Amino acid sequence: MERIPILKMGPVLLVSIQVDMHDQLALTLQDDLTDRIVKTHARSVLIDISSLEVVDSFIGRMLGNIAAMSRVLDAETVVVGMRPAVAITLVELGMSLSGVRTALNVERAMEMLQVASANGHAAMGEGTDDRRPD
């Protein structure tokens, strides 16, 4: 059966969507991803959609769902590499993915997560550093 691979990179799970999504594939991905988050105690999920040239409301909703599910499991979702045309389409469809963080590319997203986790550790550790992630 067709599956979307989920790669583990330290505390981050990387999902790269490179094929056309359909209902079954999306459901499988949601199952696999929630499983992996629980098993690996991942703190963040990166979804790379730079290969997607066409999106519809289904994909938009799926991204939103994945983000919501991850949040329940205390993992943060970052959608990465969205193309300009795709961004415009999603906005026109009225789906601005408000609960999801976004980044221009995977590198940026990793950087962003590192800053966030560094700030998190600092806040947890000494208690002297009162900086908070934006």
Place this chain on the structure above:
Amino acid sequence: MSPERKSRIAELLDQHEKELLASWIDRQLQSVSTRRDLIDETELREQSRQLLRLLGEAAVSGTDDIQGSAWEPVREVLGAMSRSRARLGFTPSETAMFVLSLKEPLFTLLRQQLGSDARAIAEETWNATVLLDRLGLYTTEVYQKGREEIIVRQQQDALELSTPVVQLWDGILGLPLIGTLDSARTQVVMESLLQRIVDTGARIAIIDITGVPTVDTLVAQHLLKTVAAARLMGADCIISGIRPQIAQTVVHLGLDLTTVITKATLADAFAVALQRAGLAVVRAAAPR
């Protein structure tokens, strides 16, 4: 219309071309609608001579359908003339008067030639009127088209001119909007902004609306769409240049701009952007 009747005008145009031209040009030069300030006499003479000659040639064909192939040279010359006059700043009636002013000399000539035959005069006059009216209307049509082309081109120019995306700093883009935002423009703005975000890898975009005259619900919606699209690409937006009146309008209309950072001036927005990028501006050295 039968060929032999029509050929009467053709005959006249052929035989009396010179005197007709002379009296026509005289009339044009006397007339107030000639606009001597926009066109000089030699050019006017040349245009008149050319048109009269082509008119004579076309009239020989015997048809009065000016859309037909026999009249193509006349249409071409008239079209070129109308377009150039449209650009020069003639009014439509001044342009049409060029053709219509031929009526008077032509009718005078008809009267002279057909002296006693009142019926023939009436008929030929009518024929000539119909023909010249059609040509006059044609010039107006072309004039209008020429003007419309100019308008369309200017609109495109304005569209491109008014949506520049500038790089203010490494990773900071500026988008000074000028003029009203409609959906077509929003599309252009969005596309160019997102493309620049990809090209420069910018994290922050400042949308400056100092030059946007009014903000209504539609404009606000367009702005928020642009902000949302930029966010999907991983860039944060700051809206700046909000004038006092606009701030009031926004509140009175109940528009929700709380999801976006808003600043009064571009300078404030730039300061926030620099701070976000971890940069600070310091004075180079203490003045002595």
